[in-house]
Amino acid sequence: MALYGAPVWSHRLTCAHRCKTKILSLQRRVAIRMVRGYRTISFEAATLLACFPPLDILAERDARIYDRTRALRQSGESASYPASAFGALRWQETWCARLRGDRYAHKRVVSAILPAFEAWMRRKRRVTFRLTQVLTGHGCFGEYLCKIGREAMAVCHHCEADQDTAQHTLEACPAWTVERQVLV
Template identity: 45%
Template sequence: MSSLKRRRYQRRVAARSRGEPPDPEEEERAARAAEEHLRQQWRDALEDGLYGTRTIGAILPVMEDWLRRRRGVLTYRLTQVVTGHGCFGHYLHRIGREPSTQCLDCGVEDDTAQHTLEECSRWAVERAALVAATGLVDLSLHSVIGAMLSSERRWDAVASFCEDVMSQKEAAEREREAAADALPLRRRRQGRRRRAFLRHDP
């Protein structure tokens, strides 16, 4: 049982023991206070975070808007671009799936999620469509997150970019894995990420 539910239950038990019905206004005040306490714990944990600093730096300034939004689904491929955990040379090298961090699309030394979003020449057409749909000039993650929160149309445009680009990057990774001369570290595996690929691209 969560601490919020536990406290709510304890208040109801105490009210019943006094022969009183639960006070809806008190319940609402207590729920708001508990929610704010939880949000503050999240903020504190994020501010002290040692990992995921790019993602934290983009979301923390707009955390309240992010949590209260009524639209926008974090899809599998949108999450890859936001977190940097996906088919990026930087990440694949870190987990031992690629011999270097190099971008295999344009040759740049470090293929990060931000490189894919903002710079890689391979995705110029998809990026132009994203810029046209969102009106963004600055494609830093902070700016992109702000645009996503500003309207459903912009959220969908960013999600569409991520879907288009990441599905192609994943397909290229699968081809490298399946190649007869594939490096041992690239060989096709049947672990969690492989099962995730198959769920999204059978």
């Protein structure tokens, strides 16, 4: 059966894609609120800062667990399943593999967090507004403000450097020497 000339499976595929897109869009908005970030932050940055794994990865994991559990039950195995039956279903590995891909590896937040991914996910403290700004580069930096049209030039207001970026603030700007020493 066709809907407006298209096969039914095509309609179902586009419907599933639309649902996935809407769910991930909602997840991005929630993650941005969790990290107190600007709405210009990418999905990857927001979810990584919030330690909020992409819901499509979790849904795939749950589907695989369900399939394996069903297969074990149908084969007549015992009600208690060995942990090894689900050992390869770690969502962290899938998420890391996605972030290591060419599409995300160059992003500031991904390159900062990925080397310490496990430790980042285990931490107890929440991300602050300032830390979100520094890690994403979206904040009170001349480069970002110039990019969104709030400043005419990307010059640092503290030291008159040509480019006021998050990296400049972290490493070079003399106005932040005391804070930098505390951080180090």
